[in-house]
Amino acid sequence: xxxxxxxxxxxxxxxxxxxxxxxxxxxxxxxxxxxxxxxxxxxxxxxxxxxxxxxxxxxxxxxxxxxxxxxxxxxxxxxxxxxxxxxxxxxxxxxxxxxxxxxxxxxxxxxxxxxxxxxxxxxxxxxxxxxxxxxxxxxxxxxxxxxxxxxxxxxxxxxxxxxxxxxxxxxxxxxxxxxxxxxxxxxxxxxxxxxxxxxxxxxxxxxxxxxxxxxxxxxxxxxxxxxxxxxxxxxxxxxxxxxxxxxxxxxxxxxxxxxxxxxxxxxxxxxxxxxxxxxxxxxxxxxxxxxxxxxxxxxxxxxxxxxxxxxxxxxxxxxxxxxxxxxxxxxxxxxxxxxxxxxxxxxxxxxxxxxxxxxxxxxxxxxxxxxxxxxxxxxxxxxxxxxxxxxxxxxxxxxxxxxxxxxxxxxxxxxxxxxxxxxxxxxxxxx
Numbered sequence: 001x002x003x004x005x006x007x008x009x010x011x012x013x014x015x016x017x018x019x020x021x022x023x024x025x026x027x028x029x030x031x032x033x034x035x036x037x038x039x040x041x042x043x044x045x046x047x048x049x050x051x052x053x054x055x056x057x058x059x060x061x062x063x064x065x066x067x068x069x070x071x072x073x074x075x076x077x078x079x080x081x082x083x084x085x086x087x088x089x090x091x092x093x094x095x096x097x098x099x100x101x102x103x104x105x106x107x108x109x110x111x112x113x114x115x116x117x118x119x120x121x122x123x124x125x126x127x128x129x130x131x132x133x134x135x136x137x138x139x140x141x142x143x144x145x146x147x148x149x150x151x152x153x154x155x156x157x158x159x160x161x162x163x164x165x166x167x168x169x170x171x172x173x174x175x176x177x178x179x180x181x182x183x184x185x186x187x188x189x190x191x192x193x194x195x196x197x198x199x200x201x202x203x204x205x206x207x208x209x210x211x212x213x214x215x216x217x218x219x220x221x222x223x224x225x226x227x228x229x230x231x232x233x234x235x236x237x238x239x240x241x242x243x244x245x246x247x248x249x250x251x252x253x254x255x256x257x258x259x260x261x262x263x264x265x266x267x268x269x270x271x272x273x274x275x276x277x278x279x280x281x282x283x284x285x286x287x288x289x290x291x292x293x294x295x296x297x298x299x300x301x302x303x304x305x306x307x308x309x310x311x312x313x314x315x316x317x318x319x320x321x322x323x324x325x326x327x328x329x330x331x332x333x334x335x336x337x338x339x340x341x342x343x344x345x346x347x348x349x350x351x352x353x354x355x356x357x358x359x360x361x362x363x364x365x366x367x368x369x370x371x372x373x374x375x376x377x378x379x380x381x382x383x384x385x386x387x388x389x390x391x392x393x394x395x396x397x398x399x400x401x402x403x404x405x406x407x408x409x410x411x412x413x414x415x416x417x418x419x420x421x422x423x424x425x426x427x428x429x430x431x
Contacts, residue, residue, distance in 0.1 A: 054112035056105075056112075058081040058083060058097075058099050058103075058105065059081040061103060061105060061114075062117040078101065079099060079100030079102070080100055081099050081100065082099055082100045083097050083098070083099050084098050084099060084123060084125065085097065085098050085124050085125060085126050085127045087127040087129060088109075088129070089129040089133045089136075089150075090129065090133065091133065093108065093109055093110060094106065094108060094109065094136075095107040096129070096136045097127070098120060098124040098138065102119055102121070102124075103119060103120070104116075104118045104124075104136070104138060104148060104157075105117050106136065106148075118153075118154070120138055120140065121140065121142075121146065122142045122144070123140060123141055124138050124139060124140045124141075125141055125168055125169075126139040126167065126169045127139070127170070128171055128172050128179075129150070131172060131173070131174055131175065131176045134149065135148065135149060138157065138170075139167035139168075139169070140167065141166045142162075142166070143162050143164055143183060144159060144161070144162045144163075144167075145159075145160045145167065145170060145179070145181060145196070146160060147160050160179070160196040161189075163181060163183045163187070163189070164183075165183045165185040166183060166184045168183060168184060168209060168210060168211060168212075168379075169181070169182040169210065169212055170182075171213045171214065173193075173215055174217050177192065178190050178193060178200060178238075179193045180215065180223065180237070182210035182213050182225065183209070183210065184209040186204070186207060186209065186227070187203075187204060187210070188203035188210055188213065188223075188225055188237075190202070190203065190237050190238070200238060201237065201239060202240050203223065203225065203235045203240045204240065205233065205245075206225070206227040206229055206231065207229040208227050208228030208229040208380060208381065209227060209228045209264075209380070210227050211226050211227055211228060211264050211265055211266065211282075211376060212225065212226045212266070212267070212268050213225050214268040214277075215237075216270065216292065217272065218272050219292070221236055221237060221238055222234060222235070222243075222292075222294070222297075223236075223237040224268055224270075226264070226268060226279065227264070227265075228263075228264045228376055228379060228380055230247060230249045230262065230264075231245055231246060231247055231248065232245070232246040232265070232277075232279060232288075232290070232299065234297065234299055243297040244298040244299050246290065246299055246301065248263045248279070248281065248288065251288060251304060262380065264281065264379075265280065265281055265282070266280055266281065266375060267280035269314055269315050270316060271318060271322075273318050274291070275291055275292040275293075275294065276290070276292075276316065277291070277299065278316060280313065282375050282376055283375075284311075285307040285308065285309060285311055285326070286304055286305060286306050286307070287305040287307075287324065288303075288304055288305075289301075289303050289304070290302060302342075302343075307324065307326055307334070308328070309326040309327045309328040310326065310327040311324055311325070311326050311327075312325045312326060312366075313325045320337075321336050321337035321338075321346070322336040322337075324336060329360060329367075332359040332360065332366075333352065333359060
């Protein structure tokens with residue numbers, strides 16, 4: 001949503017991102033706070049004009065008794081109330097989150113109010129509202145997707161579809177026709193939302209887990225995906241056809257080393273006004289900027305933004321620019337705008353200073369994310385090279401046999417200095 005002119009300084013624009021990734025992916029705290037905002041920016045329809053922030057502590061939310069069981073009939077494991085996934089609805093009217101106590105908590109944002117606390121079957125990895133905002137889809141670690149009603153906040157979940165491996169992301173097309181699911185086994189499935197057992201296509205080609213999905217909102221039929229294989233791919237999703245591929249490791253400067261870290265994108269954000277795509281790679285203080293050339297069905301690399309601190313999250317704001325939330329108490333929020341065709345940080349204005357001040361006032365809630373490890377490191381394929389050790393042992397055996405043959409064919413001199421002659425019918429022992 002575009003920012004309204006004369007935006008009140010008290011609104012925390014960075015809260016667009018905080019419930020999405022910062023609290024949802026990096027050492028999530030049990031509490032979060034937010035201003036009146038939507039999925040792509042602050043929602044002017046949700047602005048009530050007050051100067052307060054909404055804060056919610058998941059540790060104080062309703063819990064199921066310990067002797068109760070979840071919807072799968074298994075005892076509910078006790079968690080630490082960490083937020084695992086969260087999302088806004090398209091209009092910004094609703095917000096949902098899940099925590100490691102297997103709770104789905106639904107909020108109304110105008111005014112902020114907790115509508116329900118429901119139990120999910122497994123710990124979740126991703127959430128998505130349908131475009132109609134009638135349902136919220138919950139993807140979990142067992143590979144299943146459940147739907148929960150928004151209009152009936154106390155209703156139980158319905159199993160919609162399932163994969164054979166852990167799901168990492170779920171998305172819905174703008175027309176509510178398709179649901180997209182990405183799993184650890186490199187697959188992207190495109191299913192009918194009304195009948196998820198009917199599969200429209202598979203988008204296959206990634207060689208590692210699929211970390212993020214993004215349906216291009218103003219280009220029907222186009223899907224962006226990222227993976228642990230360090231690629232950004234553009235798909236025509238109804239046919240499952242790959243249109244373009246960008247290898248992120250090829251964008252490094254000459255002589256630049258990434259060490260042992262691998263490129264896995266933790267955030268995709270899109271600006272409709274300029275058709276710009278920004279990628280945030282996990283554990284790297286850089287943001288890659290691409291431009292979507294829809295007529296040519298390709299992505300054009302534009303530039304790389306480098307920061308001094310670890311970047312937690314990024315979000316485009318249509319009328320403002322690119323907001324960057326980073327692990328720095330002194331400068332937690334950076335605003336970048338295009339200057340002569342290149343995105344650059346701009347000096348702090350009064351509003352940005354106020355937002356940064358609000359962030360510093362709540363820094364204790366974020367500092368647990370500082371120094372967090374890779375979010376995707378455990379998802380890479382484990383490779384075992386037993387051939388090298390086998391060949392090494394084989395070479396050692398051959399060398400031992402060769403030395404034995406050499407000693408047999410060249411016997412040592414006897415006590416009188418004469419070499420003992422070997423009988424013609426005498427053969428060496430062994431092979």
